[in-house]
Amino acid sequence: MKKSYIIIGSIVALVLILFMTYRNSYNKAISYQEVVDEQWSNVGAQYQRRADLVPQLVATVKGAAANEKEILQGVTEARAGIKKGIENAKTPQDMELMGKKINTAINLAFEAYPQIRSTENFQELQAQLEGTENRIVKARGDYNEAVKQYNAHIRGFFNSMFLNSATFPKKEGFKAAAGTEVAPTVAF
Numbered sequence: 001m002k003k004s005y006i007i008i009g010s011i012v013a014l015v016l017i018l019f020m021t022y023r024n025s026y027n028k029a030i031s032y033q034e035v036v037d038e039q040w041s042n043v044g045a046q047y048q049r050r051a052d053l054v055p056q057l058v059a060t061v062k063g064a065a066a067n068e069k070e071i072l073q074g075v076t077e078a079r080a081g082i083k084k085g086i087e088n089a090k091t092p093q094d095m096e097l098m099g100k101k102i103n104t105a106i107n108l109a110f111e112a113y114p115q116i117r118s119t120e121n122f123q124e125l126q127a128q129l130e131g132t133e134n135r136i137v138k139a140r141g142d143y144n145e146a147v148k149q150y151n152a153h154i155r156g157f158f159n160s161m162f163l164n165s166a167t168f169p170k171k172e173g174f175k176a177a178a179g180t181e182v183a184p185t186v187a188f
Contacts (some may be wrong), residue, residue: 025159029168036171039143043174053124053132061125065118099115144173 153159154168 015145039146043139
């Protein structure tokens, strides 16, 4: 065989190997870039979930607390009014008029106060808020992991030579806003 065929074959093989390496690197960079974009979308979805869920939960808890306050206040006022009516009765006729109220008073004396569930609702709200914030933290961590993998790929020795930095720019991970390293104060 002629040496020229061997040289041409070697050059074609080298070009083919370089092309396949470039194609593989390019496709992998695209894949990593899509994962980064997807993870950032997941962070946004968790923010949206929080924005949708928290006002509804707060309104529900406030409504339940107001309803329980009204019921408890009504029961307390009814008991106090019956007691005063009985104490203020001066004649048997007054007592007779209070007959139905006395029966009600007897029933109320043995009746348990309504169960107060507002505290449970507030605890459930706290659990939902904590769960929502945990989902956001997880989504941010997944995003940062995807960014790390993408950046490591595009900044590798051969990939940095083959890949266009305009098409595959280095991505920034999630960073906390300034001042968030200080714990917030909670006032009641």
